Amino acid sequence: MSNPDNQQPASALPPPPPPTPRSGCLTALMxxxxxxxLLPGLCALLFGGMSVVEDGRIAADMAPLVFLGLVVGIGGAALIWAAIKGRKAPPVQNGR
Known part of the structure; x- marks a missing residue:
């Protein structure tokens, strides 16, 4: 059995360390x-759009490449967003 008298209150825990800022070089690299x-995503839109205009549908042999290019382009957009937004600070805990 646990003894509630020996337990420390949650406010007695040490505060978490402050987050370290990311260097500007890493942000620029990201x-x-x-x-x-973003370039493969742009090519996927270009070639996918050209194939749709010509045939009215994406050719079966080109569809996986268009999909892969779009996924890489979305990843690039997410990387740029993460570089600009930066890391969030941890939530502040109440002193209770």
Whole structure:
């Protein structure tokens, strides 16, 4: 059995360490890599759009490449968003 008298209150715990800021070099590298990752997405939109205009449907042999390009492009957009937004600070705990 546990003894409630020996338990420490939650406010007696030490506060978490403050988050370390990300360096500007890493942020720039993430943004540049994200821009390079947008290029396959742009090509996928271009070639996918060209094949739809020609035939009215995406050719079966081109569909996986278009999908892969779009996924990489979405990943690039997410990387740019993460570089600009930065890391969130942890929530502040009440002193209860």
């Amino acid at each position: 943004a540049i890599l994200g821009i390079f990752m």
